[in-house]
Amino acid sequence: IPCTPAWVMGVVSVRGAPLSVLDLRVLFDLASPGLTDLTRVVVLESAAMGFGLLADAVLGTAAVVRADLGADLATLQGRGADYLMGITSEGLVVLDGARLLASQALVVDEKVDGT
Numbered sequence: 001i002p003c004t005p006a007w008v009m010g011v012v013s014v015r016g017a018p019l020s021v022l023d024l025r026v027l028f029d030l031a032s033p034g035l036t037d038l039t040r041v042v043v044l045e046s047a048a049m050g051f052g053l054l055a056d057a058v059l060g061t062a063a064v065v066r067a068d069l070g071a072d073l074a075t076l077q078g079r080g081a082d083y084l085m086g087i088t089s090e091g092l093v094v095l096d097g098a099r100l101l102a103s104q105a106l107v108v109d110e111k112v113d114g115t
Contacts, residue, residue: 004108009054014043021052022106024095028080046101053100064094 001008007027011018021041025032033056041052069086083103085096100106 008108012041012052014052019043019050019052020108021054023054024080024083025054027106030080044097044101046098049101049107051101051106064088069094 001010005027007023009021009023009026011020013019019041023032024030035054036056038057040055040058042055042058043052044050066085069088071086083095083100085094087093
């Protein structure tokens with residue numbers, strides 16, 4: 001998409017409304033295997049913002065107790081570390097959805113001069 005960062009992958013229609021799709025691997029400077037038939041879009045919404053996140057696959061859902069999360073990943077630094085809530089005992093990385101939705105760093109408001 002013109003005038004957007006590389007981590008904005010595109011726009012999809014959800015219930016008739018446009019929704020930006022972000023690839024957090026690109027945002028966090030991680031290797032991206034590309035899109036497959038299993039790739040899904042996970043929608044995050046708040047009153048102020050909404051967007052979709054690319055997911056390699058959705059294997060299920062689970063309730064996670066914040067107090068049970070381990071320390072942050074030492075290998076995830078920079079912009080990605082700001083959105084990390086912790087690691088489960090199974091090794092799953094838990095992102096802070098509220099922080100992602102509230103982040104002004106993810107807002108793209110670039111305008112192009114039409115002349």
